[in-house]
Amino acid sequence: MNQSAFRAALLDPDRPVPPGVTDPEGRPAGSRFDVYRNNVTASLTEALRQAFPVIRKLVGEEFFTAMAIAHVRAHPPRSPMLMLYGADMPGFLAAFPPVAHLGYLPDIARLELALREAYHAADAAPVPADRLAALPEADFLSARISFAPAMRIVRSRWPIHAIWAANAEDAPMPRERRAEDVVILRPGFDPAPQVLPDHAAGFLSLLQAGHPLGQALAATPDFDLTATLGILLSGAAITDIALETAPC
Amino acid sequence: MFDAKTRPDLPAKPGVGYKPQHFTDILENPAPVGWLEVHAENYMGDGGRPLAQLRHLAERFPISVHGVGLSIGGEGPLDPDHLARLKRLCDWLNPASFSEHLAWSTHGAEFLNDLLPLPYTDATLARVVGHIDRVQDAVGRRMLLENPSVYVDFTETNLDEIDFLTEIAARTGCGLLLDVNNVYVSCTNRKTGWNDYIDRFPHHHVGEIHLGGHDAQADDTGAALLIDAHGSEVTDPVWALYDRTIRASGAKPTLIEWDNDVPDWPVLAAEAARAAQILNRVAA
Numbered sequence: 112m113n114q115s116a117f118r119a120a121l122l123d124p125d126r127p128v129p130p131g132v133t134d135p136e137g138r139p140a141g142s143r144f145d146v147y148r149n150n151v152t153a154s155l156t157e158a159l160r161q162a163f164p165v166i167r168k169l170v171g172e173e174f175f176t177a178m179a180i181a182h183v184r185a186h187p188p189r190s191p192m193l194m195l196y197g198a199d200m201p202g203f204l205a206a207f208p209p210v211a212h213l214g215y216l217p218d219i220a221r222l223e224l225a226l227r228e229a230y231h232a233a234d235a236a237p238v239p240a241d242r243l244a245a246l247p248e249a250d251f252l253s254a255r256i257s258f259a260p261a262m263r264i265v266r267s268r269w270p271i272h273a274i275w276a277a278n279a280e281d282a283p284m285p286r287e288r289r290a291e292d293v294v295i296l297r298p299g300f301d302p303a304p305q306v307l308p309d310h311a312a313g314f315l316s317l318l319q320a321g322h323p324l325g326q327a328l329a330a331t332p333d334f335d336l337t338a339t340l341g342i343l344l345s346g347a348a349i350t351d352i353a354l355e356t357a358p359c
Numbered sequence: 360m361f362d363a364k365t366r367p368d369l370p371a372k373p374g375v376g377y378k379p380q381h382f383t384d385i386l387e388n389p390a391p392v393g394w395l396e397v398h399a400e401n402y403m404g405d406g407g408r409p410l411a412q413l414r415h416l417a418e419r420f421p422i423s424v425h426g427v428g429l430s431i432g433g434e435g436p437l438d439p440d441h442l443a444r445l446k447r448l449c450d451w452l453n454p455a456s457f458s459e460h461l462a463w464s465t466h467g468a469e470f471l472n473d474l475l476p477l478p479y480t481d482a483t484l485a486r487v488v489g490h491i492d493r494v495q496d497a498v499g500r501r502m503l504l505e506n507p508s509v510y511v512d513f514t515e516t517n518l519d520e521i522d523f524l525t526e527i528a529a530r531t532g533c534g535l536l537l538d539v540n541n542v543y544v545s546c547t548n549r550k551t552g553w554n555d556y557i558d559r560f561p562h563h564h565v566g567e568i569h570l571g572g573h574d575a576q577a578d579d580t581g582a583a584l585l586i587d588a589h590g591s592e593v594t595d596p597v598w599a600l601y602d603r604t605i606r607a608s609g610a611k612p613t614l615i616e617w618d619n620d621v622p623d624w625p626v627l628a629a630e631a632a633r634a635a636q637i638l639n640r641v642a643a
Binding site for chain 2: 112113115132134137140144147154188192194231232233261
């Protein structure tokens with residue numbers, strides 16, 4: 112028995128039990144081998160159930176379980192870090208014909224993945240909330256912002272926050288299609304997604320890439336800076352403000 | 360060969376597998392639980408609530424770190440990234456014990472999330488010994504190796520499981536984790552004697568005992584097939600086997616494992632109390 116043969120039979124119920132794997136009398140192991148098949152499939156399906164509660168609600172428990180088994184067979188985990196299992200789910204959903212009519216599912220999966228990453232991200236203390244507002248204008252424009260490791264931005268052509276909230280928090284399902292960009296922040300231990308003002312996601316991406324505030328503002332179409340900064344400050348998102356030091 | 364350093368051991372009391380839903384209950388009403396065990400892989404994130412809760416508990420209880428993803432019985436090399444994560448966790452937490460399984464779970468780049476069985480031969484023995492040497496070197500600690508629950512046999516097996524485990528302990532300096540429920544499950548499934556297994560076990564190597572619940576099924580021939588499910592109370596035959604174990608070995612740190620359909624705290628604490636009765640009777 113080599114482990115390649117054992118593994119191949121584990122994830123393919125149509126394959127026979129590998130040779131040399133037996134019951135106590137030396138007969139082929141039969142349903143004894145199925146214990147391992149069930150353990151692998153059931154435990155990984157359960158990991159996906161926990162990872163994607165909103166997807167589960169959107170497609171229904173029974174459908175989700177069948178879909179998760181197909182996902183497990185196509186994309187087994189590539190690390191024992193099951194807390195991050197499911198990175199292939201958005202692509203899997205986008206290519207899974209039975210959910211082709213639910214075009215927003217891949218983006219909802221990306222949102223749920225980002226929530227889980229935020230939950231396990233490193234802790235970081237925010238700067239005092241008034242520090243940014245207290246800067247003279249020249250310093251403000253030259254400032255480079257460091258963000259909390261938990262911060263995630265998910266951009267979508269679909270109302271992903273509204274759809275997420277309708278299923279995670281019993282808000283009504285959105286009636287019309289619109290684009291929503293979401294920022295996830297974790298001021299305590301619980302990550303919270305919030306809708307960003309139009310164009311704010313692009314602005315934040317420039318800041319994340321290390322551009323100073325003034326450059327990021329100049330490169331972004333008119334948007335609600337006050338609301339955006341309010342979201343960042345209340346979400347404990349800003350962990351450092353680096354000012355341009357004057358050359359000696 | 361690992362050079363065991365002096366460090367505080369787990370107390371010879373009952374412990375439980377930590378579940379986050381019991382966090383407040385454990386702090387307010389821990390008796391008779393004297394220590395906690397966590398699955399290493401659940402605490403390999405960078406921060407957030409899991410690590411904050413664990414740090415809080417570690418200030419109050421001895422902690423055992425129990426890995427479920429190292430694949431010590433695997434044909435391929437150990438995953439260096441996973442070894443580095445284990446070292447980071449153990450360095451940060453300084454647990455009283457670190458343990459893993461005689462099983463494999465990774466094949467190639469895939470993690471299969473089950474404790475899969477291996478045949479017992481000279482070749483697999485050499486491979487497991489090499490892997491345990493590597494783990495103890497990389498993590499910088501002595502580890503305990505747990506006997507598995509098995510559902511199948513292998514025609515190529517030509518070494519006895521107890522001889523296999525004893526030889527591993529002798530060659531690597533690792534200790535053993537004796538899972539009494541696994542003994543009962545495996546011996547039932549293999550149609551061998553569980554009392555005999557306990558009587559022959561090298562108890563001087565044992566640093567920790569596990570107890571847990573199992574499910575009962577039947578195989579294609581109608582023979583009993585027990586499943587190590589960790590979703591119910593410890594059964595009476597396993598309590599009897601634990602009693603026999605403690606009489607043979609003396610009091611040992613004893614964990615109640617309950618990982619699925621996790622009950623309210625009083626149910627779990629009652630299981631720990633039952634273990635405490637047996638431990639106290641032997642100590643008295």
